[in-house]
Amino acid sequence: MRLPPRTADALVAGLVLLLVAVWTLVSGWHTHESAPRAALGWALVLVGCGALAFRRRWPVAVAVVTLLACVAYYPLSEQDGPLMIAFALALYTTAAEGRFAAAAALAAVTLLAVGLGEARQAPGHRQIDETALAMLAGWLISLVAVGRAQRTRTAYLHEVEQRALAAEREQEARARQSATEERLRIARELHDVLGHTVSLVNVQSGAALHRLAKRPDPESALTTATEALTAVRATSKDALRELRATLGVLRGADEAAPTAPPASGLALLGELTARARAAGLDVRTRVTGTPVPLPPPVDLAAYRIVQESLTNVTRHSAASAVTVTLDWEPESGTVRLRIADDGGNPQPPPDGHDGGGTSADTGTSADTEGTQASADADTDTDTSADTRASAGSGVRGMAERARALGGTLTAGPADGGFVVDARLPTTLTPQEGTHA
Template sequence: MLPSLRRYADRHPRLVEAVFLLLLYAATAKQYDEGGPGWGPGLGIAAAACLALLWRRRHPGAVVAFTTLCASITGGLGYLITPIVLLPVLVALYELTVRAPQRTARLCCVAVIAVVVFASLRSEQNDQSWKERAIPPAFSIVLSAVQGSAVRARRAYLDAVHTRAEHAERTREEEARQRVAEERVRIARELHDVVAHHMALANAQAGTAAHLTRTRPEQAAKILVELTSTTASALRELQATVGLLRQPDDPDDPDDHAEPLEPAPGLGRLPELVSAFAAAGLQVTVTVDGEQRPLSPGVDLTAFRIVQEALTNVAKHAAASAAQVRLAYAHDRLTLTVSDNGGTAPQPPAPGSGFGLIGMRERARSAGGHFQAGHRLEGGFAVTAELPIHP
């Protein structure tokens, strides 16, 4: 019932305003039959006060002053000033309290009480005591101001809640966009590492096989078998990485009946990585210092990718024949170092190089660790990453 009436009032504001003022006028005018010079002057004063309420929203202070003046004239004419007679004053003061600053509303409330009480006490035709003439009007005026202050406070609270909700919504959208951007960077980094490593390894294996085809065909055939494994592994990792971009409910997914994707790689696959580089002509030695401890999945993947990228850079950019991977386990950190012997002459940079060191540094920072890279005094190049075992 109430929601329907509220919707009707929202659709017909002028009609509701007219009905409200007519009811207010009827209630106020009824009080003028008690004492005073008769109905005539009272009806005119009530009509003027109620009509002034049409401008209470645009000029609340002026309407409060006018309705208070009407109430004081009522007392001067000898009418009994009751809370019902003061209804126009109460409505105007309520509107002022809702819209005006709190200090202004308080000053107006005190002024209205002073004027109305003074007019009521000055009325010579009222035989009531001063308490009966002063307390009810003053109480009704204070009650109207208090109600207006409460409504004002509630509106301010709702506005603050709405503002916070809008801010929270904007913040969620910004956080969502940031997460999307970070995920894109992560997937791009994965794709770079997978493609760069496997393509460099496949290129090295193919070059070695071509070089040995005539002189050592058996070893060339073995390297070609390793090349097949390298490309198959590249396809599997690309499938796993690109599969992250697919929705689980995509229709007609060609991989619906494919074998489950292998888990993310970690340091447990170092022997496989070392074997692949050995087939490409790079001898890799792995040493472990300290008690080997299990890593969290994110740190394990980061450590493997850094080793993979570092060895790939050795194969692409250095004429080195050997590389060393050192894993040093401490209480809460893993320090991994990949270095090479430098070879006899540097190789020209491979096309598209330049992002390997940046990617490794970003991976280490994303895991909460540190990364360093540079030339060694004894020759060659080394990269070092310190990673937390459990970030």
């Protein structure tokens, strides 16, 4: 247990007082002096030793007080006790507390005063010879030097402690940042996986209910229900597959980074567009340039961007047609993804007919019925393209994915519809691959 500084100083002062008192009593056992001189000597001992209780608060003042007590004590007292110990400790403390110039000055004054005092003594009456004076000079210099060394050591240990605390705080900050980034990554992954599939299930079931309400005959109803349940089953199966893959990554968080292709990627783009078609969208895919193998993080990000874009179309618009374009650009080392929809009619047809002009233009009335029905049923979504550009976490999540890989993504209204335009690098640095 470490004592408080003031308590420690008081304890040291008491021990020094005890040592000086015992030594004085033992050495002066056979010495006789008058009571006033004895009382004055003991008073000087109390003052010199008691001042040590304040040696770290006022080091220079305490050193001066102990020195003056010694100057008065030794000529007056017959006991000749070791009161010099108090001055030695005070001189050391002065240097250790960073008052090196004051400590050196006090040591020089002490040595000069002792030398002059002995020089004025008559021959044969000197108390200190040249050898003792040289030893005193060595002791004084040693006390100042040791105090200075202690000061340097204390400053070094303090700096090391501060550096260790700073490194610990930095490590904690990095750990919090890593945990935050990982939490956001997991949230984005689950949003993309569950948001897309649940939206498709909602659209498919809504379309089925809408058709059943308009075609009550048993044979047509059975066909419609079968088609809807088949689509829902396929969609939910894909959702479970991707969810298991995501949870598998979380369970293996302490393992090495996987090098195998991700569970989802552009290789599954056909299945993704097929599910969107089953929900009532007319999805067309265009590929320009020569495809190249993508790093797993880029491949997954490209898939998620297309997936989230199609989800936004089914949830937040009445569009009936979507074009997914993959443009491989070997000169710039990027792949460009462009997902554009036709906007559709943001409001339900006033006459209650299926699809209105949109279905007549595209020739896919049955599919548009389902899309329009799900749009009618979803009262929490905004079908405005402008609102899609500024609201929700989907677009923001896609942009974060692209930026994490060193790419870019823009999204907004264009040509009466909504366009998501992303550019992703076809190669990654190790740092980008880790952050992704």
